Amino acid sequence: MRRADRLFQIVQHLRGGRLVTARMLSERLEVSERTIYRDIADLQSTGVPIDGEAGVGYLMREGFELPPLMFTRDEIVALVAGARMVRAFGGAGMARAAEEALVKIGTVLPESERARIARTEIHTPDWVISDAERQTIDVLEKAVEQRRVLSLDYRDEQGRSTQRDVHPLGLWFWGKVWTLVAWCELRDDFRTFRIDRIAVMKDTGRSFKPERGKQLADFYRRMELYEGGGNGHG
16 A cells, blocks of 8 residues: 555544544554554644544544535435445455445535434344355455455355365355355356355465456356356356
8 A cells, every 4th residue: 555545544544533543553554553653643744633642542633524525315325225234244344444434424424414324224234244254255355356366165055075276356245145256267267156155265376367258347248148147156
């Protein structure tokens, strides 16, 4: 992450008048606490109204806000409902980001609109996704972004195990389960894998480059050709 991006993220985490420690920031931004101390000092020197000290925590005084966002009622409901669904069904990183998004939306809305967040009575249970599944989603999402080849120990619906090296391309959520869309080196073709059937997952240390005929857009075109049939699981 570039330093300018990190400074921006620090300001975003301090929104809403919450006390945030250097340790929390260092864990979320994946840098040392010493780096956070230095970044906070630099932000303070440029006039960002941050109060606090090392070992205690930091908060940002009111007055350093973006202009109010103007959302319609339907847009607020959609944003809140979407964030709550991601918080319930997404990976641990997604869930944390959804929580942050709700806080940030609330801080930049005009006062007259903030109450609509609390009045949005669309809720999801918080026990749908296990911690192990959340961690798997996070690993897969990062592998898709970084184009990392993964080695999977995959169990089919009969419990039979196969070893696969795959190029992760995308994640789909079907309402009950998450599915990984990938290019399978073993089958030399697209395959989909239910994440709850992945017994073991390892980074091979290899990366892959986009190849013609092996990208997510190619998978979508094939699904359209077969009217959504795809190639199934495994």
